Amino acid sequence: MILLIGLPGVGKSTLGKAVAQSLDYSFIDLDSVIEKEIETSIASYIGQFGEEFFRIKEAQCLRSLTPSIKTIVSCGGGCPCFHNNIAYLKHIGKVVYLSLDLQILKQRFIESKLARPLQNQSIEAYLDELHSNRSPIYQLADVNLTLSGDYRSDINKITRELSLV
Numbered sequence: 001m002i003l004l005i006g007l008p009g010v011g012k013s014t015l016g017k018a019v020a021q022s023l024d025y026s027f028i029d030l031d032s033v034i035e036k037e038i039e040t041s042i043a044s045y046i047g048q049f050g051e052e053f054f055r056i057k058e059a060q061c062l063r064s065l066t067p068s069i070k071t072i073v074s075c076g077g078g079c080p081c082f083h084n085n086i087a088y089l090k091h092i093g094k095v096v097y098l099s100l101d102l103q104i105l106k107q108r109f110i111e112s113k114l115a116r117p118l119q120n121q122s123i124e125a126y127l128d129e130l131h132s133n134r135s136p137i138y139q140l141a142d143v144n145l146t147l148s149g150d151y152r153s154d155i156n157k158i159t160r161e162l163s164l165v
Contacts (some may be wrong), residue, residue: 001067002162007130008077008101011147011154016074019149019158026071030079034061034150042076044093059083059101070131072162081137087147094165095143098158102127102143104149 001026004012013029020027031042038045038057046054058079065073073093080086080095089095109123121129138144145161147154 001065001069001097002072002165003073003093004074004087004098005080005089005095005141006077006098007105007127007134008050009102009112010077010098010106011151012074012077012098015098015147015151015154016072018074018155019162020100022155022159023072023162024070026068028065028071030062030065030073030075033065034058035106037061055082059085061089062088063093077134081134081141086137086140090140093128094143095141096145096162096165097138097160098142098145098147099138100147102131105110 003049006012013031016029017027019025034057035041039058040048042054045057053073054080057084058076062075062085075085075089080089086095106124106127109127143161143165145158147157
């Protein structure tokens with residue numbers, strides 16, 4: 001099992017799905033698994049119950065996955081950072097940290113129409129804080145890949161790297 005981690009917006013789901021297709025692997029988006037379980041959006045769930053209850057549900061859903069050799073899982077950006085999930089991720093498969101230049105990521109957020117839990121912060125402050133807090137955990141991944149932001153070349157880079165794992 002290949003488990004993709006990284007900041008929100010880096011492309012874990014989009015690229016993971018494309019790479020899985022090119023390698024003839026299954027693809028699981030952990031956030032989709034969680035939303036199916038909670039029967040609402042993650043943002044709505046956090047709004048109603050708070051982040052701590054969400055993180056508990058996230059850890060439960062992660063542990064409910066059946067490890068499979070030919071599967072790529074896109075984990076939510078915070079998933080590895082709570083409830084000792086990074087150790088669990090490393091136990092069930094190969095963890096791949098996808099990183100992207102923060103300026104490119106910030107531009108993606110600005111251009112994106114997707115709602116992100118910014119907690120009354122600017123996009124820049126939000127991403128700087130996430131990067132600072134989460135990078136030490138992300139660095140524990142088995143493989144660290146710095147992406148270019150170019151969809152096709154990033155798919156090729158990930159596919160090439162995963163064929164070596």
